[in-house]
Amino acid sequence: MSSSRKSTTRQAHRSQKNLPSAERELRSGSKHRTHPPLWNRIFSVWYRHVRVYSKNLISNGFPPFLEPLIFLAGIGLGLGNYIEQMKGFPYLQFLSSGLLVSTAMFTAAFECSFGTFIRLEFDKVYDGMLSAPITANNLLIGEMLWAGTKGFFFTIPVMIVVSSFRILPVGRVMLAPVVGFLTGTMFAAFSLFVTSFVKTINHFNFYFTGFISPMFFFSGIVFPVDNLPSFIRPLAELLPLTHPVRISRSVCLNTVSLPLFFTDLLYIAVFTFFFGLFAVKRLKRRLIN
Amino acid sequence: MSEAIIRAKNVNKTYGRVKAVKNLNFEVPPATCFGFLGPNGAGKTTVMKILYGKANPDRTHDTEISVFGYDPRYEELQIKTLSGVVPQEDNLDSELNVIQNLKIFGRFYQITGKTAQQRIDYLLNFMELSEKKKAKIRELSGGMKRRLIIARALLNNPRLLILDEPTTGLDPQVRQLIWDKLRNLKKEGVSILLTTHYMEEAFQLSDSIIIMHKGEKILEGNPRELLKRHIEPHVLEVIDKTSVEKLERFAPDGNFRKEESRERILYYSRSVSLLQKMAEELAAGEYYLRQVNLEDLFLKATGRELNELQ
Structure with missing residues (x-):
């Protein structure tokens, strides 16, 4: 809020003293008459998503349990038999430490592309929400936090699977949901940015086949990026997923290098901030038009 | 007569090449029903949206808009705290039931717990939906959905109710019921702003109407007097x-x-x-x-x- 606007609001408050009593009561009488604070505005967006999502908890929440199992069984046990070690670790360990964050990416990317588009264009959910005292900014920040939360919770099933099969040490895997949250918000910001350009829902196919799926393979989950040809390596370093994967892996396998850890964290923060900002700026024009 | 609650001066809105609203001026006195009539594309919905900050008017220097003394361009939150909005399209959460829809919306106003429960019971009773408390949204008829959206707009006890085509596509019984409820609300001191292309609706409810055409105000006044004067x-x-x-x-x-x-x-x-x-x-x-x-x-x-x- 600019300072000039602040002062006009202050003036408005001061001038309320001179208003007729009915009008004064109307403006600030009961405790609900001042608009809800920022935390409540963002929280209620988040809360709406939680409630709607958890309505179908079984069908929504079961696949994330199965997916890592299938992947670990198929790739880890099958392919893993032929690969003795990857970067000095058993392949199953190497793979699981990366898989911990990929589910967070997928869920956030889906939520803030298809999900957001449906809420925006088909179900008109946002039109309803924006008739309540929240701003478009509040709404979009709530979306990102919700996708981050999904990233957090979707990491838990993977965490349970890899720790119950004793693939990774329980104590270290416990940190994975936090990385899941960061991955979730990061891909929420980027997916909202992509959504802001999308006119028909089919365009998301390009996003998923052209960007999200290749990223799964070139961000160090299934094989280390440092083994890629030298001309592809910088590209892999640019990919957003590479960084949370490295954080997750270094924490799980106890190979943390602090400078690299903080560089990755910084990348995630800067990426989320800027794409979040662009996404909010662009989508706001579609929400308030 | 007491001071106007809505004041709009020289409001313009352009979408691409289309001028949706042209130099619109109007004032709404408190506790009245003010109707906007016009064919589709006349700019009625755009005016409603501008008033609660869902659309931005063109940046012309002499535009002045005030709702309860607040400018929707900068103080949409205050306006939306004092107003209830019934948008043209149904946008209830179809995954949830009637009560859950209202409870989740109550959160936006910080109405929770027992207060929420009491308010919801009252509103469901008021809109004659008490029996449908636990019903899924898919099981509701068009008329019930509309009534539920109106109930949702009334959660925060608004001083102003903005309704965009509240009865379009509804059967006569439900329309009559909604009209009765709106009249009740007006008696309680709630100001009502509505758009419609049902003449009957405008005539039945409105103290004042504006007839819009291609973004412009063509006629304004009390419906009975307009008839007397102009036809x-x-x-x-x-x-x-x-x-x-x-x-x-x-x-x-x-x-x-x-x-x-x-x-x-x-x-x-x-x-x-x-x-x-x-x-x-x-x-x-x-x-x-x-x-x-x-x-x-x-x-x-x-x-x-x-x-x-x-």
Whole structure:
């Protein structure tokens, strides 16, 4: 809020003293008459998503349990038999430490592309929400936090699977949901940015086949990026997923290098901030038009 | 009369090349019902959206908008705290049931727990939906959904209710029910702003109406007075153009106004006896003699041709 606007609001408050009593009561009488604070505005967006999502908890929440199992069984046990070690670790360990964050990416990317588009264009959910005292900014920040939360919770099933099969040490895997949250918000910001350009829902196919799926393979989950040809390596370093994967892996396998850890964290923060900002700026024009 | 709660001066809105709203001025006094009438594409919805910050008006220097003293361009939160909005399209959460929809919306206003429960019970009772408390949204009829959205808009006890085509597509029983409820709310001191293309609705509810056409205000005033001032009180509708020949001898008299509308001819006049005389020339099924209504005025003001959005 600019300072000039602040002062006009202050003036408005001061001038309320001179208003007729009915009008004064109307403006600030009961405790609900001042608009809800920022935390409540963002929280209620988040809360709406939680409630709607958890309505179908079984069908929504079961696949994330199965997916890592299938992947670990198929790739880890099958392919893993032929690969003795990857970067000095058993392949199953190497793979699981990366898989911990990929589910967070997928869920956030889906939520803030298809999900957001449906809420925006088909179900008109946002039109309803924006008739309540929240701003478009509040709404979009709530979306990102919700996708981050999904990233957090979707990491838990993977965490349970890899720790119950004793693939990774329980104590270290416990940190994975936090990385899941960061991955979730990061891909929420980027997916909202992509959504802001999308006119028909089919365009998301390009996003998923052209960007999200290749990223799964070139961000160090299934094989280390440092083994890629030298001309592809910088590209892999640019990919957003590479960084949370490295954080997750270094924490799980106890190979943390602090400078690299903080560089990755910084990348995630800067990426989320800027794409979040662009996404909010662009989508706001579609929400308030 | 007390001070206006909504004041709009020189409001303009352009979408690409289309001027959706042109130099609109109006004031809404408290505890009244103010109606916006116009064909689709007249700019009614845009005006509503501008008032609660869902659309930005053009940046013209002399534009002034105030709702309860707040400017929707900068203080949308204050306005939305004091107002309830019923958008044109149903946007309930279909995954949830009736009560859950209201509870989740209550969160936005920080209405929770027991207070929320009491308020929701009251509103469901008020909108005659108590029996549908636990029903899924998919199981509700169109009329029930609309009533539920109105109940949702009333959660925070608004001083202003903004309704965008509240009864479009509903059956007569539900329309009557909604009208009764809106009248009750007005009695309680709630100001109502509504858009509609049902003349009957505007006539029944509004203390004041604005007829809009292509973004412009064409007429404004109390519906009854508008009829008195701007159109003849009686009309003879001749259903088949070909039977008009029988009426030609009345033409030199000229005490009527003739309007053509595709297959029909309408004779508007101040003298009901003249129209009766004309009607005697026609066979029973060929005409319809009646008092004018808002629809006649509306068509006179906005023209009978369809625009590209209709």
